[in-house]
Amino acid sequence: MYTTIAVLVIVMVLLTQALFVVKQQQAYIIERLGKFNRVAQPGLNVKIPFFDRIVKRVELRIQQLDLTVETKTHDNVFVTIPVSVQYQVSNAADSYYRLASPSQQITAYVFDRVRSSLSQLDLDDAFSSKDRIAREIELTLSQEMDGYGFRIVNTLVTDINPDPTVRASMNSINAAQREREAAISLAEAEKIKIVKQAEAxxxxxxxxxxxxxNQRKAIVDGLVSQYESLRDAGIGSEAQEMLLLTQYFDTLQEIAKHSRTQTLMLPSNPGGVADAMTELRNSLLSSSMATSQYARDMPEN
Incomplete structure (x- = not known):
């Protein structure tokens, strides 16, 4: 009886040692007598007790390594660059036996690639080259890590952070450039407005x-016509002067209505009025000739 119980206990222990379960998205490295034997896949697996041993539980899910690289640009500006690398085990055996510390290896490659790229770029160019730097890192890591059983899923360069004093200077420069562009735009708009107003x-x-x-030509032509008609009819100079005097007073009335002048100097003696009539007669005749000549010379629209 005791022998049976002992046998059952031994069998249970052997079964416990022989049977094991591998979870999803994991793989177990199995060695037999210190030598690699196989990779156990997810599910129920069997190993020989005391001969086989689980040496490594390998995570097959995508893992992310976040790094911060401090380096210097071509124009001697120190910057810190956050880099995120997403990687996954593609060969469980190689990842365990060929590389002791994958995170340290990835970190070394990232630092080397970032420093090599940034040393050839000025700060302004570095901001616009984040995606290119990320692609270069991903290409380098993919080529190097593939032989160690790792697949590089994605590489992200999330930002480029210069020294705070440099960042403040850059913000000041950008603000000054925007103010200059705004001033130029306002000046151009004002210039267009002034030019258009001047043209109008x-x-x-x-x-x-x-x-x-045209108005003066019509008035002068009418006066000259009336003056010549009176002269041709044999009417004396008194009637002619009366006509001119009437037009003279009409003109003064229009000036009083529409002009802003508050004081107007006029002759008060009879001789002054006679002289004014003579000058007015001569001016009308001269104006008629000048206006006719201007109308002939003016180009047609």
Whole structure:
């Protein structure tokens, strides 16, 4: 009876030592008498007690290694660069037997690649080259780590952080450039506004001048026509002077209505009025000739 119990206990111990379960997304490295035997896959597995031994439980899920690299750019600016490397075991046996510390190996490759790339770039170029640096790191790691049983899934360069004083200087420079561009834009807008206003004023004055010239030509032509009609009819100079005097007073009335002048100097003696009539007659005749000549010379629109 005791023998049976002893046998059952031995069998249970052997079964416990022989049977083992591998979880999903894991692999077990099995050695037999100190030599690699096989890789146990997920599920129920059997090993020979006292001969086979589980030496390593390998994680097959994607792992991430976060690093911070301190280096110097081509223009001697010290920066810190956060780098994230996502990797996965592709060959469990090689990952265990060929590489003692994969994280340290990946770190060494990342530091070497980042420092090599940043030493050839100025700070401004480094900001625009983050994706290229990440691709270079991923390519280098993929080539080097593949032989050790690791697959590089992705590499991210999340930021480039210069010294705080350098960052403050860069912000000041960017702010000054934006203010300069804004000032240039405002000046261009004001210039366009002034030019357009000047063009509009010139066109308005041109049209106004043409209107005044036509108006004066019509008035002068009418007065000259009336004056010549009176002269041809044999009417004396008194009637002619009365006509001119009437037009003279009408003109003064228009000036009083539309001009901003508050004081107007006029002759008060009879001789002064007679002289004014003579000058007015001569001016009308001269204006008629000048206005006719201007109308002939003015280009047609």
């Amino acid at each position: 004023d010139a066109e308005s004055k041109k049209l106004q001048g043409e209107g005044i010239a």
